[in-house]
Amino acid sequence: MDKFVIEGGLPLHGMIATSGSKNSALPALAAALLTDEEVVLERIPRVRDIRTMQRLLVDIGSEITVDEADPERVVLNTKTIVSPEAPYELVKTMRASSLVLGPLVARAGRARVSLPGGCAIGARPINFHLAGLEHLGARIAQEHGYIEAVAPDGLKGAHVVFDRITVTGTEDILMAAVLAEGESVLENAAREPEVVDLAHLLRKMGAKIEGEGTSVIRVQGVSKLHGATHEIIADRIEAGTFVLAGAITRGELCVSRCVPEHLGALIVKLAEAGVTVTQVDDTTLRVERRIGALGPVDMTTEEYPGFATDLQAQYMALMTQADGISIVTETIFENRFMHAQELMRMGANIRLDGRQAIIAGRSRLTGAGVIASDLRASASLVLAALVAKGETVIDRVYHIDRGYEKIEAKLSGAGAKIRREE
Ligand code: EPZ
Numbered sequence: 154m155d156k157f158v159i160e161g162g163l164p165l166h167g168m169i170a171t172s173g174s175k176n177s178a179l180p181a182l183a184a185a186l187l188t189d190e191e192v193v194l195e196r197i198p199r200v201r202d203i204r205t206m207q208r209l210l211v212d213i214g215s216e217i218t219v220d221e222a223d224p225e226r227v228v229l230n231t232k233t234i235v236s237p238e239a240p241y242e243l244v245k246t247m248r249a250s251s252l253v254l255g256p257l258v259a260r261a262g263r264a265r266v267s268l269p270g271g272c273a274i275g276a277r278p279i280n281f282h283l284a285g286l287e288h289l290g291a292r293i294a295q296e297h298g299y300i301e302a303v304a305p306d307g308l309k310g311a312h313v314v315f316d317r318i319t320v321t322g323t324e325d326i327l328m329a330a331v332l333a334e335g336e337s338v339l340e341n342a343a344r345e346p347e348v349v350d351l352a353h354l355l356r357k358m359g360a361k362i363e364g365e366g367t368s369v370i371r372v373q374g375v376s377k378l379h380g381a382t383h384e385i386i387a388d389r390i391e392a393g394t395f396v397l398a399g400a401i402t403r404g405e406l407c408v409s410r411c412v413p414e415h416l417g418a419l420i421v422k423l424a425e426a427g428v429t430v431t432q433v434d435d436t437t438l439r440v441e442r443r444i445g446a447l448g449p450v451d452m453t454t455e456e457y458p459g460f461a462t463d464l465q466a467q468y469m470a471l472m473t474q475a476d477g478i479s480i481v482t483e484t485i486f487e488n489r490f491m492h493a494q495e496l497m498r499m500g501a502n503i504r505l506d507g508r509q510a511i512i513a514g515r516s517r518l519t520g521a522g523v524i525a526s527d528l529r530a531s532a533s534l535v536l537a538a539l540v541a542k543g544e545t546v547i548d549r550v551y552h553i554d555r556g557y558e559k560i561e562a563k564l565s566g567a568g569a570k571i572r573r574e575e
Contacts, residue, residue, distance in 0.1 A: 154548065154549055155574065156574045157547040161570075165402045165567040167567045171387045173195075182203070182207065182210060183252040186231050190380030194385060195382070201556075210253075212240075239251070245269065250267075252328075254300070255324075259333065263305075264303075266300050268300060274491070288313045291304040308334070309335060314340040314341055315341040320456075323343040324351050328355070331372055337372040338369065338370070342367075344367060345456070350385065350386045353365075357383055387411045395408045395563070396419065399442070402569075403442050404568075405439070408437065410436055422452055422460065447471070449477035449514060452479070462489060466533035470496060473516045474514055476515050490505055496537055500518045523545060524547075525549045535560065
């Protein structure tokens, strides 16, 4: 298992480029199942979750070619659905595998997908995906840990009201609705940029969709979708992580190839804390914190356009360096504070109280051996290590490899001392 060895104390400077969004690329890859024509996806990040999804699609029947000249360009062709199934072995390593459920029922009339089981950050059931499919006319049964969804006569458009906002749930049902007969209305839909990106791809494939980016999405079903070429949006969570890395190290860092408006909530919090984030051009942000103390600023995670839960752990690392007490409230997942214990091993002063973390800064962090528990928790440990005195060894970095492309190379390029050890 790989480890990161990080020597802290160096401010980041220069430029780091953002990769394509993992959480946009995953549903986009699943969407390729909706047509027997060629779908070309560009700016696919080279991270482990994407490779897992590609393996799943190949098992289902897709032919996948990665462009040799441009490995971020992936060509998918699913002439026939050979096996409409997502096995436990894959689903347990990546919950987003359930994104094939909607496309498979819509295209093949049948899907068999393993139930994901528990997760490091919360229970994360997929009941809203299933309820949505049932509304569209699928019959759902559960046996041996698998969900079996069938719609032999095709799906029928329907009114789906999500009990709670769900990102992949909205994506899954949207992908089912585009091939359902008649109109579907998805209410209380997620407004995340990744949902909007998926709608853009589906529209290029011939789907009729209105309202993406709002909480009501209307779909007029079509009988067939065709091939398309689509470039995935920038990864706002990766970009936000680098912005926070610049802030925590008191650096002067530009984060390029991002979409600044996707990071609005983070930029507002950082401004309150005394960190200057300026927009250099349409796709570049510059973060600077060279003088002055960092202010403690409370933060509550929310669905988009609120503060992303996927940046909560990294923000908490920053708040350990603020002068005073800040409260971080996690409202999306019930167990997403695993990083707090590890930050405490590095000298942070954090008290957990249910969904709240009370952080008393400013702590002098020192390097220690720590364990990555999930993707974003790992990123927060990397940030803490970048300011800690001495050497930090982060174990189980396979978690970070799930969603960050070559993070050690990107951070080294900006002046960090970080290396990977096997
Ligand atoms: C997506 O997960 C992201 N994953 C997550 O990113 C992200 O943290 C999350 O949205 C919230 O923004 C992908 O896009 C692949 P949800 P998702 O359904 O869709 C509950 C990362 O680090 N819920 O919006 O699975 C659920 O338990 C990952 O990149 C149900 O109860 O999240 C949670 O409390 C981690 N039943 C809340 O809703 C359901 O059927 C929101 O979850 C579905 C969800």
